[in-house]
Amino acid sequence: MQNVKKYFTEGLIQFTILLSLIGVRVDVDSYLNGYYSPLEITDGPSSAYIQTPFHSLRDNWDGYSVHPKCPELDYFFASRRLLDEVRALGSPARFPTQLSAWLVHQVPDSSEFGEPPNSTSSSNVSAGLSSESTGEEANDSDLLAEDESCSTVSSRLRGRQEECQTSTQLSTEPRPYPSTGACEIPKEEVELLNGQIDGDEAREEPVPLTQLALSSALEQEGLFTSGASLACPEDPPPPAIDIHQHWSHFLSLPVSEFDDLDPLVPQQLSDLDASISSAISQDVSLRDAMVTGSTYDMIPPRGGVRTLVARQPRGPLFRLESTNSSNSDSSPGTTTGLAALPFTAVVNGTHNGTLSHGALGGCLDEAVFDQINLLGLEGCLDTMDAQLLGNLQGIDPCILEDLDSDSGLSLESSSRGPTSPGASEVSSASSSSFCEDEGGAMGYSSEADSLPSKGIAEYDTTWSPVDLSESVWHDHSYSSPAFSHPSATMFPHKAIKQEPLSDEDDDREDYEDRELSRDELRARALHVPFSATEIVSMPVEEFLELLEGRGLSAAQVTLLRDIRRRGKNKLAAQNCRKRKLDAITGLQEEVERLQAQRNRLLRERQHTAKALGAVGQRMEHLSRDVLSRLRDDSGRPLTPERYTLQCGANGRVLVQQIRRSGVATTTAGGKTDKRKKEKKP
DNA sequence: GCTATCTGTCATTGT
DNA sequence: GGACAATGACAGATA
Structure with missing residues (x-):
C-alpha cells in the first residue's frame, strides 16, 4: 500500500506540475492531507483554480519587476503617462511611450494565456477539458468542434462541476450515499478486481454499475475503491480492473514524456499552429516599431561649424506602424493545437478575436503610431554634445564649462547695424521685454531690427554695421565657441580686432558676425560685458547682483x-526633447523585451498544450477502458457515450451518467442496494 | 518649390 | 511673488 501510494503521489506531483504549467494551481499538500481536492476549479475568485495572470507576470518575469526604486520605473510611468496623454489629446507632439500597454493587453492577454474566466467552474480535471466555459476564442472553439472525439469528451465532461462537490462530499462522508445513484467501491474490492484482471482479462466480469463506486482516495492506496462487493456480497465478483496500473502509469508520466506523445495529438495541430500563430502574430510587426537608429554624419558646413546631417533622410526616426505583415518571428509552433485537444479549456490560451486582425489592429491604434512618426525626434543630442566638445577643443578650456550642456545660444548668421530702421523704437523700451509682443521665434526678428538704438549708440559708438542681407536667425548648432569666449563677448570689438585678420577682413568679419546669436549681438551692441552663456549659467543671486550693482541701463537689464x-x-x-528621445528609446527596449517574452510564452503554451493533449488522450482511453469493464444493472457494459468517470475529491472516482442534455448525472451512491441506483434513462 | 527635420522661442503651467 | 523647469506650439532655417 505504501508503495502504491508513493507511486500515486509521485504521479500526482508530476501531474500537478503539468497543470501548474497552464496556470492551474493544485494544492497537493492540502490534497495529501486529505483536506481538499487537489484540483479545484470553482467559480469564485477564491477558487484554487487561478490561472496565472500573465499581465502581472509582465512585471516580474525573468526578474524584471517594476519597483519604485527601480530606474526603469521612470520609463514605465512616464511612458504610461505619455501614452495616456497621446490618446487623450491626440497631439502629434506627444508620443505614446507605453507601447507595452497594448503588448500587455494583446500578447500576454489574460484571455489568451488563460486568465481564469468566470464561467470556468469546472471542478475536476475533466471539467477543465471543456472549452466552452472558458471563453476560448472562437477559432479554438471551432477547431475543437472539428475534433469529434475530443468534443465528445468535452461534452461528456462538461457540466460536471455541479456534481463535483456533491461527489466530493459524498466521497468524504462515511455515511451511506443518498439516493444519487452512485455507489462506492471499497478498496478491498478494487484490489480483488485488480487481482482478477491481472490474472486474465478474458475472464473479467462486468462490474455492476450499482456497485461501482468509485472512489479511490489516495489515502486508500488506490484510485478506485469499491464497496460494492462488500456492500453487496451476493453480487458476483466484479471484474478486476487494473486501474492502479493505469492511473499510476498515467499520472506518473513525466512531463517530458509528453513530448513523445505527439502522435496522440490530433493532426489538426499543425494546422492550428499555422492559423493561430498567424492570428497571434497578427499583423503587428514589432520590428517596425523599433527605432531604426539613424546615424548621423558630422559634416563641416560653411563657417567651419559642424552640423549634424542625418544619414538616413528617408523618414522619421521611428516608423511605428500597424502593418499587415505577419510577424514572421512568431514561430510556427508558437501556438498550439489545443483547440483539438480535450484539455483545451484548461489551457484556454487564446481568446476570441483578441489576437485577430481587427482587434489587434484596433488596439494598435495607428493614429498613435502616426503621431510617433510625426515626432521625428532623433537621438542627436548626445552626438551633438560630442560634436560640441570637439569643436571646443581649440577653445580656451575655461569656457568649456559654459558649453557643457549645449547651453550656448544659437549663433546669429547675420546682424543688423546700428542704423537699422526702427532702432529707436525699441531702444526706448525700458520696462518691457524686447519680444514682449512677439510670438514665437519670429518675434525676435523685430527685436533684432530694434537692436540699433540711441542707447546703443551711446554705449557702442564703434559698432560696425553688419551685413543684413542674410536673415539667418537660427543656427542649429547648440553652441558658438567663438562667442562663448568671455573675451569675445565682453569685448567683442577687441575680439574681432584680435582675430588674425587676413586679406579677407570683411568676409571674416561677416563670418564672425554670423556666428553671433541674436542675444550675443544685442549684448555686444549694448556693451554688456557678459556672454550669453555666462548670463544664463550664473546663479540667480549673482545675476541679480549684476543687474543691480553695475549701473546698467534699463535696456541692458531687459536684455540680460x-x-x-x-x-x-x-x-x-x-x-525636454532629450527626455522624449530617451523615453522612446526606453520604449524600444520595452517592446523588444515584451516581444521576447511573448515568444517565450507562446512556446510554453504550445508545449503545455501538447502535453495536455496527450493527457487528454490518455484519460479518454483510460475512461473508455474502465467503463468497458463495468456493467450496469442490466449487465450491459457501460458505454462512454452514456457514462463518464469523474475524479472527485480525495481521488474518488465516480461514474456519472450523461444526460441527453449533455449534463452528467452523478451516479455515485451509497453502499447499499447499489443496483437500484444510478443511471437515469 | 515642397517636405521633413531641427532648433529656438514664446506662452503656459506647476513647483 | 519670483525663479525655474517642463512642455506644447509655433516659426524660421536647412537639407
Whole structure:
C-alpha cells in the first residue's frame, strides 16, 4: 500500500506540475492531507483554480519587476503617462511611450494565456477539458468542434462541476450515499478486481454499475475503491480492473514524456499552429516599431561649424506602424493545437478575436503610431554634445564649462547695424521685454531690427554695421565657441580686432558676425560685458547682483533678463526633447523585451498544450477502458457515450451518467442496494 | 518649390 | 511673488 501510494503521489506531483504549467494551481499538500481536492476549479475568485495572470507576470518575469526604486520605473510611468496623454489629446507632439500597454493587453492577454474566466467552474480535471466555459476564442472553439472525439469528451465532461462537490462530499462522508445513484467501491474490492484482471482479462466480469463506486482516495492506496462487493456480497465478483496500473502509469508520466506523445495529438495541430500563430502574430510587426537608429554624419558646413546631417533622410526616426505583415518571428509552433485537444479549456490560451486582425489592429491604434512618426525626434543630442566638445577643443578650456550642456545660444548668421530702421523704437523700451509682443521665434526678428538704438549708440559708438542681407536667425548648432569666449563677448570689438585678420577682413568679419546669436549681438551692441552663456549659467543671486550693482541701463537689464530667460528655456527645450528621445528609446527596449517574452510564452503554451493533449488522450482511453469493464444493472457494459468517470475529491472516482442534455448525472451512491441506483434513462 | 527635420522661442503651467 | 523647469506650439532655417 505504501508503495502504491508513493507511486500515486509521485504521479500526482508530476501531474500537478503539468497543470501548474497552464496556470492551474493544485494544492497537493492540502490534497495529501486529505483536506481538499487537489484540483479545484470553482467559480469564485477564491477558487484554487487561478490561472496565472500573465499581465502581472509582465512585471516580474525573468526578474524584471517594476519597483519604485527601480530606474526603469521612470520609463514605465512616464511612458504610461505619455501614452495616456497621446490618446487623450491626440497631439502629434506627444508620443505614446507605453507601447507595452497594448503588448500587455494583446500578447500576454489574460484571455489568451488563460486568465481564469468566470464561467470556468469546472471542478475536476475533466471539467477543465471543456472549452466552452472558458471563453476560448472562437477559432479554438471551432477547431475543437472539428475534433469529434475530443468534443465528445468535452461534452461528456462538461457540466460536471455541479456534481463535483456533491461527489466530493459524498466521497468524504462515511455515511451511506443518498439516493444519487452512485455507489462506492471499497478498496478491498478494487484490489480483488485488480487481482482478477491481472490474472486474465478474458475472464473479467462486468462490474455492476450499482456497485461501482468509485472512489479511490489516495489515502486508500488506490484510485478506485469499491464497496460494492462488500456492500453487496451476493453480487458476483466484479471484474478486476487494473486501474492502479493505469492511473499510476498515467499520472506518473513525466512531463517530458509528453513530448513523445505527439502522435496522440490530433493532426489538426499543425494546422492550428499555422492559423493561430498567424492570428497571434497578427499583423503587428514589432520590428517596425523599433527605432531604426539613424546615424548621423558630422559634416563641416560653411563657417567651419559642424552640423549634424542625418544619414538616413528617408523618414522619421521611428516608423511605428500597424502593418499587415505577419510577424514572421512568431514561430510556427508558437501556438498550439489545443483547440483539438480535450484539455483545451484548461489551457484556454487564446481568446476570441483578441489576437485577430481587427482587434489587434484596433488596439494598435495607428493614429498613435502616426503621431510617433510625426515626432521625428532623433537621438542627436548626445552626438551633438560630442560634436560640441570637439569643436571646443581649440577653445580656451575655461569656457568649456559654459558649453557643457549645449547651453550656448544659437549663433546669429547675420546682424543688423546700428542704423537699422526702427532702432529707436525699441531702444526706448525700458520696462518691457524686447519680444514682449512677439510670438514665437519670429518675434525676435523685430527685436533684432530694434537692436540699433540711441542707447546703443551711446554705449557702442564703434559698432560696425553688419551685413543684413542674410536673415539667418537660427543656427542649429547648440553652441558658438567663438562667442562663448568671455573675451569675445565682453569685448567683442577687441575680439574681432584680435582675430588674425587676413586679406579677407570683411568676409571674416561677416563670418564672425554670423556666428553671433541674436542675444550675443544685442549684448555686444549694448556693451554688456557678459556672454550669453555666462548670463544664463550664473546663479540667480549673482545675476541679480549684476543687474543691480553695475549701473546698467534699463535696456541692458531687459536684455540680460531676456538672454537669461531664453537661454534657460533653450536648455529646457533641449532637455525636454532629450527626455522624449530617451523615453522612446526606453520604449524600444520595452517592446523588444515584451516581444521576447511573448515568444517565450507562446512556446510554453504550445508545449503545455501538447502535453495536455496527450493527457487528454490518455484519460479518454483510460475512461473508455474502465467503463468497458463495468456493467450496469442490466449487465450491459457501460458505454462512454452514456457514462463518464469523474475524479472527485480525495481521488474518488465516480461514474456519472450523461444526460441527453449533455449534463452528467452523478451516479455515485451509497453502499447499499447499489443496483437500484444510478443511471437515469 | 515642397517636405521633413531641427532648433529656438514664446506662452503656459506647476513647483 | 519670483525663479525655474517642463512642455506644447509655433516659426524660421536647412537639407
